Every structure is written in C-alpha cells, then in structure tokens.
Amino acid sequence: MAHLLQHCHDTGWLVLAIAMIQFYMQKGSHKGLYKSIQKTLKYFQTFALLELVHCLIGIVHTSMLVTGVQVSSRIFMVWFITQSIKQIQNEESVILFLVVWTVTEITRYSFYTFNLLNHLPYFIKWARYNLFIILYPVGAAGELLTIYAALPYVQKTGMYSLRLPNKYNVSFDYYYFLLIVMAFYIPLFPQLYFHMLRQRRKVLLGEVIVEKDD
Numbered sequence: 001m002a003h004l005l006q007h008c009h010d011t012g013w014l015v016l017a018i019a020m021i022q023f024y025m026q027k028g029s030h031k032g033l034y035k036s037i038q039k040t041l042k043y044f045q046t047f048a049l050l051e052l053v054h055c056l057i058g059i060v061h062t063s064m065l066v067t068g069v070q071v072s073s074r075i076f077m078v079w080f081i082t083q084s085i086k087q088i089q090n091e092e093s094v095i096l097f098l099v100v101w102t103v104t105e106i107t108r109y110s111f112y113t114f115n116l117l118n119h120l121p122y123f124i125k126w127a128r129y130n131l132f133i134i135l136y137p138v139g140a141a142g143e144l145l146t147i148y149a150a151l152p153y154v155q156k157t158g159m160y161s162l163r164l165p166n167k168y169n170v171s172f173d174y175y176y177f178l179l180i181v182m183a184f185y186i187p188l189f190p191q192l193y194f195h196m197l198r199q200r201r202k203v204l205l206g207e208v209i210v211e212k213d214d
C-alpha cells in the first residue's frame, strides 16, 4: 500500500512537470502558470503529510525534525502564501521554487522506487545526493522571495490578522508572523542542508553517521 502511494506521488510530480513545460511552450510566459497547475500542486504537496505519518509510526527511519520542518514549510508556502494571495502567483520566485521542488521530488521518488525494486541506476542515486547542494539554497531563496513579495499585500489588507478590540481579546498580526517565519529560515535551513550533506556522505561515501534525534 505504502509503495502504491509512493508510486502515485512520483507520478503526481511528473504530471506537474509535464503540465508546466506544456504551459510554457504554449504561452511562452510564466504568467498564469501557477493558476493552471494549482490543483495538482495542492493535492500532491498536501499528500506529503503522509511522510510525517510514516515517520511517526516508524515505517520510514528518518529524522522527525527534518521531515517535519521540510513538509510543514512547503505546506505553509502552498496554502498560506501562494494559494491565499492571488496577487503574487505570477512572481518569478513562485516559478523558481516550483521548478526546484518538482525536480527534487521526481528525483527523490524515482530513487525510492528503483531502490525498492533493487535496480537503482547510479545516476539517480547521484542526482538524489548531489542536486540538493544547489537546489536547496535556490528553493529556499524562491520561498523567501515569495514571502517577501507577499508582505506589502498582507500589511495593506490585514489578512489572517486579528485586531483588538475583539471578543476573544487576542491580537494576531500575520505580517509580523511572516517576518518571524522568514527569520526562522536562518536556524532551520542549515539543519536541513547539513542533514542532507550527512546523508550524502553516508550513502555515497559509506560513512557511518548517527543522527542526534534518532
């Protein structure tokens, strides 16, 4: 069952890649691309919550912290930034993180699939543990630039914010929340990046590495 779900996930990101290439070839522009693929993206990125469940119930042996940060930050980007603020959907930075996520996920799920079949081509293993060196910072930059582009709109409209006075007597400012999220990239991004560097040494060079939260 888990294998079947994983196969669906791989196919989903492939469908997304084909849809993006087709759109760009037909329109010659990235404007409107997000709108055209949003349903598929929402579905498959939300589906990634299962990775956290697999981790929790012990089907997959990996760091909870790393998987949690990775999955929640992506779901946050999709639902609470890009999907919620139509005005930023045509930003180049959105395309940047979409392309990076898609390349990463196709490589990653191909790795899992061929690994399970015991026929893992070396180039897929190589791609899984080398491409991230460039893709991680580029993807994070795309995400941060997108949140940054959202700030003026969030400040102007006060979306998702709760101002005083109100019957709950609590206030929440989404604008400042986004600034905090951006600041969190500083301590959390290196955790993810160094985790993948350790995995790279383990898988490609055969080093024995002990994770702190294992």
Ligand SMILES: CCCCCCCCCCCCC[C@@H](O)CC(=O)SCCNC(=O)CCNC(=O)[C@H](O)C(C)(C)COP(=O)(O)OP(=O)(O)OC[C@H]1O[C@@H](n2cnc3c(N)ncnc32)[C@H](O)[C@@H]1OP(=O)(O)O
Residues within 6 Å of the ligand: 003, 006, 060, 061, 062, 063, 066, 067, 069, 070, 072, 073, 074, 076, 100, 101, 104, 108, 112, 113, 115, 116, 132, 135, 136, 137, 138, 139, 140, 143, 181, 184, 185, 188, 189, 192, 195, 196, 199
């Ligand atoms: C709510 C507010 C949010 C606030 C956010 C604050 C800021 C956070 C900053 C975060 C920055 C994120 C930036 C990021 O989004 C940008 C990008 O992603 S750019 C793209 C580059 N990214 C990557 O390359 C990372 C991709 N992700 C991963 O590789 C994984 O998600 C990771 C969590 C990193 C875990 O990888 P790891 O190698 O540690 O473990 P695995 O899970 O791959 O593998 C463990 C073993 O399990 C087997 N496995 C796993 N899943 C499957 C499966 N579906 N089917 C079969 N087998 C599976 C795998 O083969 C391993 O087995 P073994 O140990 O036997 O080798």
